[in-house]
Amino acid sequence: MSSSNQSVASQLRKLIEDGHYPQGERLGEEAVAEQLGISRTPVRLAFRTLEQEGLLKRAGKRGFMVREFTDADVHCAVEVRGVLEGLAARRLAEHGMSSQQREEFDFWIQKGREVLDKGHLVEEDIQRWIELNWNFHELIVCSAGSGVIADAISRNNHLPFAAAASIVIDKGKLSHEYRKLQLAQLHHELIFQSLVNGEGARVEMLMREHALIGIRYSELL
């Protein structure tokens, strides 16, 4: 919020993720600027940022358009996220965790158990669990040291998350969601165990699997 052009990028990201701008839609600087009640300059800056994130695509000199995703693209984006997080997890396992990091992992895993232990899920619980899951991923990435990986992931993160969000939250299928979250929670615990034991290869594989859960499961339905 501090510098407005970051804020503009966030707003546009949200508008795109919420489907307010349909895929393939051409975005004019003037139109967007007017909608947001600002001038063209910060919009132009935000367009460059969103282009790098893969949400917008250049259309020659006709400006930018919202990128179109096929199902294959979504799957692919999740795989990219998976290998990057897998790499982060492996490095974390190889370099060892601090006791503080260990406690943090324990904390989030415990929170996840609390949500699932109720034996059923309502929409609110799912939202809560998605937050927990997100924190777990964040923790893996941030703990892996060397900001290079964290940067790489954050650069590639908006795209799969935006694209996959609509798949994951399927409000008609709460019981399916419950089983999926059970699976994810199991993964969290396995990953944590392997991290503690320093099993680099295993934790990398688990983390890659973990990133794919949402997609794999939705394929089964």
Next chain:
Amino acid sequence: MSSSNQSVASQLRKLIEDGHYPQGERLGEEAVAEQLGISRTPVRLAFRTLEQEGLLKRAGKRGFMVREFTDADVHCAVEVRGVLEGLAARRLAEHGMSSQQREEFDFWIQKGREVLDKGHLVEEDIQRWIELNWNFHELIVCSAGSGVIADAISRNNHLPFAAAASIVIDKGKLSHEYRKLQLAQLHHELIFQSLVNGEGARVEMLMREHALIGIRYSELL
């Protein structure tokens, strides 16, 4: 070159990669604009692009500074590149190659052999081989379908390539370079074989190994 702000980003990238702007140096919009003989606007746009690429880093409201890399960062960046290219290669192996792609791989591998078959290297040959190597990587990435991976790699590519370039080209060590290139060529041929055989897991591992050759080898010296 078409739109100038892309061109500005390229110029700045090159200046940073060539070490013209030392790491940690603060870049003022006004100063850079004057150096390039243009106004601040395209520089501001280029700064956002380079920030997303990880070459520049925000310094609060004091503008941007050239990012500083430790040896660990470089190693990490190469690993990121490795897992992404590994993913691309695996997908290519799983989806199978067209006969045209097969011919292209054959072509570049043959070119590599021709350089190495001379039994020694001069500086010019190294430059040539680096180009060939680059083409091989490009081919893997572009052949893997779904532009999502190609985008992810290209977003993460400037950083490791910039950081590692100074390590790879060590002009005093031509004989070492020769052995390194022999190793890389061997990898190319193994990768190609595994691609033809559709051995997804193996080609992924080889590709990851391959990305690390430069770093691994320089550790031995």
Next chain:
DNA sequence: GGCCTTTACTTTGGATCCAAAACTAATAAA
């Protein structure tokens, strides 16, 4: 003599203005 405050300068962020390129539409010719 050191520290706090105030003021002036530097620099980024946002808005507006101008030029250039591209798309559109209309008119004229084949």
Next chain:
DNA sequence: TTTATTAGTTTTGGATCCAAAGTAAAGGCC
């Protein structure tokens, strides 16, 4: 009727202007 050329409109890219925030330096106060 169709096509090509040209004029007009729309839109992006670049330059300049203004405001706001931050820094640094100088001067006053404890």
